[in-house]
Amino acid sequence: MNIRKNIFSILSFVLALCLRDQLNALTPCIYNLNPKGIIDLTSVGRMDGTPAWKNVHPEISDKHVYSYNPCHSFTQYTCINVAACQAYETDEKLVYSLGNQNSMQWEVQTGKDIVTLVYNSLERKLSVYLNCLKPGEPNKLEVHGYDSVAKIFTMTLSSECACWDGCKNGPTPPKLPNKLGGGAVFILILVILTTIYLIGFMTFNKFQRHESGINILPHRQFWIALPGYALDGILFTLRKVTSKGTTYTAV
Structure with a gap:
């Protein structure tokens, strides 16, 4: 009886280890590892049926190019509804x-x-390593190619969203300048004053002077x-510079 209990305990432990990652996987986009945090790749992949990275060359040329889209499926010729394509x-077809996915x-x-x-297909296997970036850094994909020893294709996806809780509430938007330059301020003020000038005097001419057209x-x-x-x-200035006489009449 004790032997059966021990065997059952061992099998349960092994099964728990095998299923641990999948139990924590909420979707192909989100992984929750309490209390470490959540990895959410929802915003990294494109959602229009095209890959976020298309025809990327590997670090060492193998006469192939690779496309990848985390989280959402894409189609590229006969690669239909896939996560990655070689x-x-x-001949890209x-x-x-x-x-x-x-x-x-x-x-x-x-x-x-x-x-x-x-990821697995009928004949190929792909591992994508996640690399955590600082907030605001652009997403990047590195294709390492085929590992003949492990018999697996490998890539590295670098993103803020690859960090624990990095994109829990969405990715950090790019930083924008917090103030306008002097030239931009001058142009803005000039446009505002010109608008006020035109509207004000046109209104006065129409309703007070009864002008039209x-x-x-x-x-x-x-x-x-x-x-x-x-x-x-301009002509007056040019004549002064060239020491020629002028008949300029004051306004």
Whole structure:
């Protein structure tokens, strides 16, 4: 009887270890390891049926390119509803699936809490290592290629969302300048004042002077004559610089 209990306890322990990661996996996007935190890749992958990374060359050329989209499925030629796809460099229509989202398993190294995403297809296996980035740093994918010893394709996905609780409430938005430059402030003020000037005088001309058509414009005659005044000023300056006489008439 004790032998049966011991065997049952051992089997239960092994089964718990095997299922631990999958019990913590809420979806192919989210993994919850209390009290360590949550890894949420929802915002990393594209949701329009295309990969976030398309035709990426590996570190050492193997005459192939690789596409990958975490969390959400994509289609690339005959790679239909996959998470990752391999294609020939010379013929991108010749493709092979590296696994779909439903095949993904979360693997966490005990004690280190280092997370790896493992995908399987009929003939290929892919491991994607997660690398934690600082808030605001851009997502990056490194393709390492095929490991002939382990017989597995490997990549590294670097993202703020690969950190524990890094994207628990969504990714950190990029930082924007907290103030405008002097030139931008001047242009903004000029635009505002010009708008006030036009609206104010056009309203006055229409309702107080009962003007209509082009006459509603403020100081119309001055603005029509202004280009001529400007040209006279330029010619006057040029004649002064070239020491020629001038018949400039003051306005």
